[in-house]
Amino acid sequence: MIEFSHVSFAYEPGKEVIRDLSFRLEDGESVGLIGANGAGKSTVMKLLLGLVQGEGEITVDGIRLEKKTLAEIRRKIGFVLQNSDNQMFMPTVYDDMMFAPMNYGMTREEAEKKVDEVLARLELTALKNRYNHKLSGGEKKMAAVAAILAMEPEAVLMDEPTSALDPYNRRLIIRTVRGMKETKLIASHDLDMILDCCSRVILLSEGRIAADGRAEDVLRDRALLEANHLELPLSLSRG
Amino acid sequence: MNKMERALNELGTMDELAVRDSPVHRLHPAAKLLAAAAYIVTVMSFHKYALSSLVPMLLWPVLLFQISGIPVRTCFYKLRIVLPLVMAVGLFNPFFDREILFRIGSVPVSGGVVSMLTLMLKGVLCLMASFLLVASTPFDRICAALRALHVPGMIVTLLLLTYRYVGVMTEELAVMTNAYHLRAPGQKGIHVSAWGSFLGQLLLRSMDRAQELYSSMLLRGYDREFRYASPPSFALRDALYLVCSIAFFLLLRFVNVSGLLGQLFVR
Numbered sequence: 409m410i411e412f413s414h415v416s417f418a419y420e421p422g423k424e425v426i427r428d429l430s431f432r433l434e435d436g437e438s439v440g441l442i443g444a445n446g447a448g449k450s451t452v453m454k455l456l457l458g459l460v461q462g463e464g465e466i467t468v469d470g471i472r473l474e475k476k477t478l479a480e481i482r483r484k485i486g487f488v489l490q491n492s493d494n495q496m497f498m499p500t501v502y503d504d505m506m507f508a509p510m511n512y513g514m515t516r517e518e519a520e521k522k523v524d525e526v527l528a529r530l531e532l533t534a535l536k537n538r539y540n541h542k543l544s545g546g547e548k549k550m551a552a553v554a555a556i557l558a559m560e561p562e563a564v565l566m567d568e569p570t571s572a573l574d575p576y577n578r579r580l581i582i583r584t585v586r587g588m589k590e591t592k593l594i595a596s597h598d599l600d601m602i603l604d605c606c607s608r609v610i611l612l613s614e615g616r617i618a619a620d621g622r623a624e625d626v627l628r629d630r631a632l633l634e635a636n637h638l639e640l641p642l643s644l645s646r647g
Numbered sequence: 648m649n650k651m652e653r654a655l656n657e658l659g660t661m662d663e664l665a666v667r668d669s670p671v672h673r674l675h676p677a678a679k680l681l682a683a684a685a686y687i688v689t690v691m692s693f694h695k696y697a698l699s700s701l702v703p704m705l706l707w708p709v710l711l712f713q714i715s716g717i718p719v720r721t722c723f724y725k726l727r728i729v730l731p732l733v734m735a736v737g738l739f740n741p742f743f744d745r746e747i748l749f750r751i752g753s754v755p756v757s758g759g760v761v762s763m764l765t766l767m768l769k770g771v772l773c774l775m776a777s778f779l780l781v782a783s784t785p786f787d788r789i790c791a792a793l794r795a796l797h798v799p800g801m802i803v804t805l806l807l808l809t810y811r812y813v814g815v816m817t818e819e820l821a822v823m824t825n826a827y828h829l830r831a832p833g834q835k836g837i838h839v840s841a842w843g844s845f846l847g848q849l850l851l852r853s854m855d856r857a858q859e860l861y862s863s864m865l866l867r868g869y870d871r872e873f874r875y876a877s878p879p880s881f882a883l884r885d886a887l888y889l890v891c892s893i894a895f896f897l898l899l900r901f902v903n904v905s906g907l908l909g910q911l912f913v914r
């Protein structure tokens with residue numbers, strides 16, 4: 409369970425980016441985080457990971473996020489970065505996937521088993537020994553997701569998982585995300601993907617919650633979406 | 648591909664070389680690191696005129712290149728940018744040290760020329776040894792070895808990040824030079840007037856990315872220990888390799904092997 413309670417944050421003094429934000433994610437819930445450019449989606453994720461510190465209280469499984477609980481909380485949360493190039497820093501996909509499990513004290517054999525299992529689950533076994541710098545954007549993104557799942561997180565944050573992917577790879581990611589049982593928080597402008605993957609949607613506007621509810625309800629509200637530089641998902645505008 | 652992308656590709660192929668498999672690759676990183684360090688120290692300790700006794704030191708890297716399956720050619724090709732710099736170090740020696748040491752036929756050879764050649768050879772040998780280490784050992788494993796040798800985690804982390812940063816910076820440089828040339832067609836290089844903003848942008852962009860990269864390491868449990876790169880334990884064969892290498896260095900350092908061989912043939 410992840411809870412934000414009256415969280416505020418400013419990168420520069422006086423310019424609040426997140427304003428008195430409160431919400432709660434239950435275990436296993438799948439939540440879409442939407443909003444215009446600059447609404448504060450990425451910042452919410454950074455706050456939750458302790459990459460930036462704001463005011464208010466953030467708790468994960470009842471543990472308050474602070475300096476001394478940082479490692480414990482980061483252990484529970486996997487973060488798929490928007491730019492996979494910054495996430496994949498080891499020479500091969502395999503090395504990258506081994507990174508987190510071994511850091512968290514698995515033996516090499518255990519980690520290897522885990523890696524094979526995740527690759528099989530995502531049908532990515534062919535990528536195992538490929539070099540990261542020779543992967544296409546889509547392959548890299550899939551590998552990045554795999555590397556995060558290998559660390560067995562309780563919750564997964566994804567920032568723009570489908571940006572720069574072709575339709576085929578986008579579908580692949582969507583299928584993967586739908587199959588994940590972890591708690592999910594997905595920031596994206598791809599509302600069709602959100603509709604496919606999430607049961608609940610939080611709409612951010614200038615650092616505040618403008619709407620929070622069932623995905624079908626929020627994503628059907630044309631006026632609300634348009635006020636936030638968004639458009640009805642294709643699948644809903646047709647029907 | 649522009650120049651930068653090619654450079655980047657080469658960094659990538661360095662990583663590829665390092666994850667190959669060969670008896671040299673399989674050696675314990677600490678053994679390789681210590682052997683390379685001992686080699687460099689030995690090479691540097693040769694007297695400035697000791698050209699003839701230094702030459703046999705070539706044997707060690709050349710032999711290991713052979714065993715590792717990495718062509719010596721690759722080494723010189725990759726190092727073609729730094730090589731001239733290393734060679735240039737002794738360039739002025741001939742002007743300072745004009746004392747005649749010996750003659751080849753009727754051509755007098757001054758101390759300066761000999762010390763210049765010795766210095767150049769020293770540089771090349773050290774480069775070869777370092778290249779061999781980096782090309783046969785994934786960088787994270789070198790870091791793990793450094794940690795195992797009790798080098799402070801802070802310093803090793805800096806080293807690792809520097810290595811990664813070079814990659815990130817070349818990538819950004821490639822993107823930026825491409826963007827620049829698309830908007831300045833037909834222009835060679837980057838105009839002086841744009842250097843300032845170009846450099847500033849490059850630093851900002853690459854630092855942002857490096858920051859994100861480091862966060863991504865922290866978020867996946869990196870704590871300045873290198874458990875994820877920990878090699879199998881130090882085996883007998885690693886100890887043997889280290890001891891034999893050092894014995895070989897000492898032999899060449901204190902016994903003038905090429906001189907002895909020369910005498911053999913002259914007699």
Ligand SMILES: Nc1ncnc2c1ncn2[C@@H]1O[C@H](COP(=O)(O)OP(=O)(O)OP(=O)(O)O)[C@@H](O)[C@H]1O
Pocket residue numbers: 419420425443444445446447448449450451452
């Ligand atoms: N490092 C930073 N320093 C200063 N201001 C920042 C920084 N990062 C983001 N901001 C500002 O904070 C606000 C929220 O940014 P954030 O990245 O969270 O938006 P976002 O919702 O993720 O947008 P996008 O959809 O474009 O990814 C923006 O106004 C942005 O300009």
Ligand SMILES: [Mg+2]
Pocket residue numbers: 449450451567
């Ligand atoms: Mg963002």
